[in-house]
Amino acid sequence: MSLLKAHEIAETLSGEVDGDPDLEIERAVQPDLADGRNDLAVALMPDFLAGLATTKAAAALIPAGVTGIEIAAATVIRVPADRRTLPVLSALLRRRPSVDEGVHPSSFIGSNVTLGKGVRIGPLCVIGDGAVIGEDTIIVSQATVSKQAEIGTGCFINSGVRIGIGVKIGARAVIHPNAVLGADGFSFHPVDPGNVEAARKTGSVSDKEDRDSTLLKNESLGSVIVGDDVEIGASTAIDSGTLKPTTVGRGTKIDDLVMIGHNVQIGEDCILCAQVGIAGSTIVGDRVTLGGQAGVGDNLTIGDDAIIGATAAVGTPIPQGGIFHGTPAVPRKQAVRDLQNIRRLDRLLKKMESK
DSSP: OOOEEHHHHHHHTTOEEESOTTOEEOEEEOGGGOOSTTEEEEOOSHHHHGGGGTOOOSEEEEETTOOSOOOOOSEEEEEOOOTTHHHHHHHHTOOOOOOOSEEOTTSEEOTTOEEOTTOEEOTTOEEOTTOEEOTTOEEOSSOEEOTTOEEOTTOEEOTTOEEOTTOEEOTTOEEOTTOEEEEOOOOEEESSOOHHHHHHHHSSOOOOTTOOOOEEEOOOOSBEEEOTTOEEOTTOEEEOBSSSOEEEOTTOEEOTTOEEOTTOEEOTTOEEOTTOEEOTTOEEOTTOEEOTTOEEOTTOEEOTTOEEOTTOEEOSOBOTTOEEETTTTEEHHHHHHHHHHHHHHHHHHHHHHHO
């Protein structure tokens, strides 16, 4: 990775340099973790400013207008800090595996494959027949792109990623190690109506002893479509749809270890945190946030701008803008009230026992 100079960082962030403008920067860290000449101590939040007095970094990044603090670093970059500052800085100094130009000789490229200009494919990759890989896309190593799959321009596909048959991925997607897009959906049903169907109708399991419980599989023919600027975390799985594609909308960000079932439709600019699970055929609107370990049942609709708290169990539709928590998931005010009532039980019992 080439080093950035202090003045290059300042210019990108519309800031100014006090000190050596040509100082080379390799990494950005908290002030107390700096240990080298090429470190940049980042103190954009007030809690980190005090650490600048003893930092071992050669340079410090602070908000413009901050004065009266001791800074051990000889070079100081002052920037008009806002919510965009850290994302822009981290993009400048991001660390990614290096991949040489072209196709590594250990990789297999099938027939009728289209490789755009500037594509880089690392070692031990398999690219299936008829696949299309857009310009400037990088595939690190040991990844599989199955036949007829399409990857857009400027994507970054990490090691161990598996992209299934006919999967379509938009531009600038980032897919982290060992994610799987396009596995078969989990869609089985018994020959005769089974326990689940009986329980839904009567509240009890089936009493038919001679029923045929052999499980029939609905094959997944619909594949997966991922929009532009989507990021998919490590070991996340997105299953193919049955007769239509499972879809992920533009700009959505998906954390590690997320499970998205067959036929699910996810909107734009959603956030799905770690270990979220969404069952088949559920529709998730735009700008929805699902907290860690939230579970969403099948065939539901979650409205635009809804927020589902961590570990919530969603079994009913969620309205637009709804904020739901708990198991089962209920509106936040109700969830807080239910928790307060539970905590009151001990006091109420003690009062009753004392009478």
